[in-house]
Amino acid sequence: MADTPDQAMTVRDVAGYLNVDEKTVYRLAKRRDLPGFKVAGAWRFKRSDLDSWIDQKKKSSAEQGVRGGT
16 A cells, blocks of 8 residues: 555555445546546556545535534
8 A cells, every 4th residue: 555645556555445345446436536547547546635535525424414404
């Protein structure tokens, strides 16, 4: 796995980091729901981008909970 926030992570790394299946990572990346880029046809991800994405998802979920009355 990547040791620094800007080192590129593989699909396998990201799957482990997010605790999801590799197929889920591919699906999210293809839909551009997960921040990533391709290098020689292989998906790569920066941990700092993933951390920002996670923070955004948490914030969005919290806001939906407030609006939903929960």
